[in-house]
Amino acid sequence: MDFLGEHSPELLPGRRPPLPVQGAVEAPHGTTIVAASFPGGAVLAGDRRATMGNVIAQRDIEKVFPADEYSAVGIAGTAGLAVEMVKLFQLELEHFEKVEGAQLSLEGKANRLSTMIRSNLGMAMQGLAVVPLFAGWDVDREKGRIFTYDVTGGRSEEHGFAATGSGSLFARGALKKLYRDDLTENQAATAVVQALYDAADDDSATGGPDLARRIYPIVTVITEEGFKRYTEAEVSEIARAIHERRLDEPDGPRAALL
């Protein structure tokens, strides 16, 4: 990134002169991302909707990306800027790995992302915020870890589960009732898809599984073996099972009262 800054500063997200417009800029926004950790790693999932004001800008956008072999990043906020930020983040991790001959620590990757979000603060003040969710396998501590961010680049590690984006309140509420710390990988994947379903239920900007068009959330898992994205068939199986159950119980699984 330093090299890029010296040689082609115009390619860096945060180095552009502020836009001369007043008020909010209309651009597609990505919505809900959720993550949950389980004993063997972490899952990170996102819905597929991008909205621009009250319009659905895209119904099959992809908002969860592998950052490198052992981490993934999901983006909420201005889609264009966020995708570019992820691209630069991926590049930087790969560049570091090739030049130094070793991967950055998970902590190092999380810190790097923090700086990149902070460099976007000017744009964020104009309504073009990018707020990612970062999850990865910590090779040294041998566990899955999740990091959340705010628009100023503030970073905090979450234990258990986390969500970001417009539907995050609902997703977090759902996960709070569903999450246990002894989930298996498949159960964790089901829990995050449940959470996305609940977010889509109550937030107009979050898209639920679209069974007719076969558009399902993106579910990724990071374990000791590295990053893996669930195939469409695998996610559709989870999404259909949830949908099937919700035909009887539209509000999803009930938690015990006491």
Added chain:
Amino acid sequence: MSTPFYVSPQQAMADRAEYARKGIARGRSVVVLQYADGVVFVAENPSRALHKVSEIYDRIAFAAVGKYNEFENLRIGGVRYADLRGYTYDRADVTARGLANVYAQTLGTIFSSAAEKPYEVELIVAEVGNAPEDDQIYRLPHDGSIVDEHGSVAVGGNADQISSYLDQRHRDGMTLGEALKLAVESLSRDNNGGERTLTAEQLEVATLDRTRPQQRKFKRILGRQLSRLLEENGAAVSAEGAADESADSADSEGTSGSEGGSDSGS
């Protein structure tokens, strides 16, 4: 002020070339061979940390002999060039030919600039294609020329001897095991015709494997896998190698799907 002696340009260049060649000849050799599924790099290098062979980009790798600090400098320059290209345009727009040209310019400029000493390095830049015909191997000597190579190349100490040994024995469509065996045989031949034995610990081996499902085709062959490939010989090696590879690709199948997906997304 004394008048400097007149040295003819021919003499000056010849001296510089001589200096660089001597520097390169002191080091151990690196050989690069095409095999059925890609390109294999084999270097005699006891160090695990200071690499002679490294990844540059998805399909491109780099091998060098000579002074470590000089080729390390060039390697980092190459990684920067490739990453910047790929970020500005697309990953597919980074090619070995472009990279080799940049290296040739750099080496040529340094070689002919009177103020600097010539770099005592010789580089190989290789790119693996979708089929063996699309593989590209470029050899870049110290003076900035480019040689387009096919089949097998050797650089470093006994490059000439090793090259002719390889030329006689290398054929298209070898398996990884066979290519590796040939490479090690060629490296273990002494100047004066004697043989040394090279163990797995003394070798640095890496491949650009076109069958690898990941976007990044570069892979180091280390530890157990390497010793297994070396121990077996002939047909057994190829069978083992094939089994290995299929196991590897099965392992990483999931990752590949996801990487392909991310690609279309970004």
